[in-house]
Amino acid sequence: MIVKINKSSKINTINFQNLNFGEIFTDHMFVCDFENNTWKEPQILPYDDIKISPSSSVFHYGQAVFEGMKAFKDDDGGIWLFRPEDNFKRLNISSKRLSIPEFPKKYFFEGLKKLLLLDQEWIKTGYGNSLYVRPFVFANKAGVSASPSDKYKFMIICSPAKSYYTGDTNVKIEENYSRACKGGIGFAKAAGNYAAQFYPTSLAINQGFQQVIWTDSETHSFIEESGTMNIFVKINDTLITSPTGDTILDGITRRSIIELSKHINQKVEIRKLSVDELVKSAENLELNEMFGCGTAVVINPIRSFSYKNKKFNLPEIKDNSIQNILKESILKIQYNKSSDIFNWRYKIN
Ligand SMILES: Cc1ncc(COP(=O)(O)O)c(C=O)c1O
Known part of the structure; x- marks a missing residue:
């Protein structure tokens, strides 16, 4: 070299x-x-x-x-x-x-x-x-x-x-635009995927949201990603995240959250989540947490989601919420403050 x-x-x-x-x-x-x-x-x-x-x-x-x-x-x-x-x-x-x-x-x-x-x-x-x-x-x-x-x-x-305070994140469930389609390049970290997101995201920002929740391009009825992050929801006691495929980036933070959750006996399901199920869980007060995850912020709490002009608020995030527990565990591993049971750290010096 x-x-x-x-x-x-x-x-x-x-x-x-x-x-x-x-x-x-x-x-x-x-x-x-x-x-x-x-x-x-x-x-x-x-x-x-x-x-x-x-x-x-x-x-x-x-x-x-x-x-x-x-x-x-x-x-x-x-x-x-x-x-x-x-x-x-x-x-x-x-x-x-x-x-x-x-x-x-x-x-x-x-x-x-x-x-x-x-x-x-x-x-x-x-x-x-x-x-x-x-x-x-x-x-x-x-x-x-x-x-x-x-x-x-x-x-x-x-x-x-530095770590950034992401502020309240109110998201809009996208019913018109798509970031990825079957057979496309959504699973790749291709520059063009981000270019395609900017315009619909700016429309959502102008409407007072901070982020778009991407849905499947064919029916707009299944949850895929949150802005440039993967997404998790906690319904009753279960964490749910969409399966990755050709429309969803296989996030490393997402993968870490799944592995950590299993390790601490937090029930986690990797399955398709419909917007209908999400709305019903919010109406029935069964939706406890919703968050995006990615390298930049580890976990980004979502305060509310809107669908067909109706806003659904998430409950206050408690100190012992699963998202706080998972974020703290990941940070501790990243900063060498806890043992590295999964072998995730890579030493440079
Ligand atoms: C579209 C998209 N989804 C999900 C993620 C999260 O991936 P990772 O956890 O590997 O950062 C990213 C990147 O941060 C992304 O750009």
């Missing part, structure tokens, strides 16, 4: 107490180019703009996928990633669907380690502080013919993050 050190670190200019998500990037970036049918020698370079042809196929045909993960620093300076093997696997699942060549595991983990060690001062200790790690890959062939590119660029960039 070629490593060029950034000789003018900007770390001393950063106010780590006041960070907006994803706006500041560390001193280095990982870059690896695919050309002549092979991934070339990876490089770590000072973080900088990159030069791309205006005819580069990513701009025209959208071959681009990404991942999102976090690095944490424990009180002794130990640096940890949370289930990065799962992110690596998902990256290549996404790539395959977008006709992007798979990225070698060796390069991914060597690159991650080297990058995080070089930029380790950017990871602050203390609950809530983390480094958001963004691997991504895009088609980079110059020319506008509508066919898979034969050149790609894989990169990893990193952004310091």
Whole structure:
């Protein structure tokens, strides 16, 4: 691996107490180019703009996928990633669907380690502080013919993050737009999936909601995801989440919640949940909790959902709610404050 050190670190200019998500990037970036049918020698370079042809196929045909993960620093300076093997696997699942060549595991983990060690001062200790790690890959062939590119660029960039108070989340159950369809690319972390969400989400925001609950594209009668998160509800004593398939991203936080729930004997069902069932459970006062989950916030409590212009409020979240218990357990594992019984932590230093 070629490593060029950034000789003018900007770390001393950063106010780590006041960070907006994803706006500041560390001193280095990982870059690896695919050309002549092979991934070339990876490089770590000072973080900088990159030069791309205006005819580069990513701009025209959208071959681009990404991942999102976090690095944490424990009180002794130990640096940890949370289930990065799962992110690596998902990256290549996404790539395959977008006709992007798979990225070698060796390069991914060597690159991650080297990058995080070089930029380790950017990871602050203390609950809530983390480094958001963004691997991504895009088609980079110059020319506008509508066919898979034969050149790609894989990169990893990193952004310091704090835990954010997500505020009250009131969601709208979507009855018109879809983020994914059968046989489509909803299961992939493809850039275009996010572009397709922005407009319907902005309509919901203008109506006073914070997020959209995506439903199946054929009937709009089954719950799929919550914004850019997977979704769980607790009806009576049972946690329920939709099965992943080609329309739902196989979230690593979702998977962790299922495994943890089973471990603590919290009943969890992975099955389709209809909007009708959700509405009835709310009307019968059987709907106790509803939350989104994902790498960025771990768990995002939902305060209310609206369907056909009718609003249904969730009960107040108690300290001993299952979402608080699960969030605390995941944070403790991530920050090396509890034993790692599932082998989820990945040591960097
Ligand atoms: C569409 C979508 N669903 C679910 C998730 C949650 O996945 P993970 O828990 O792996 O972050 C994400 C990413 O955060 C996402 O973009």
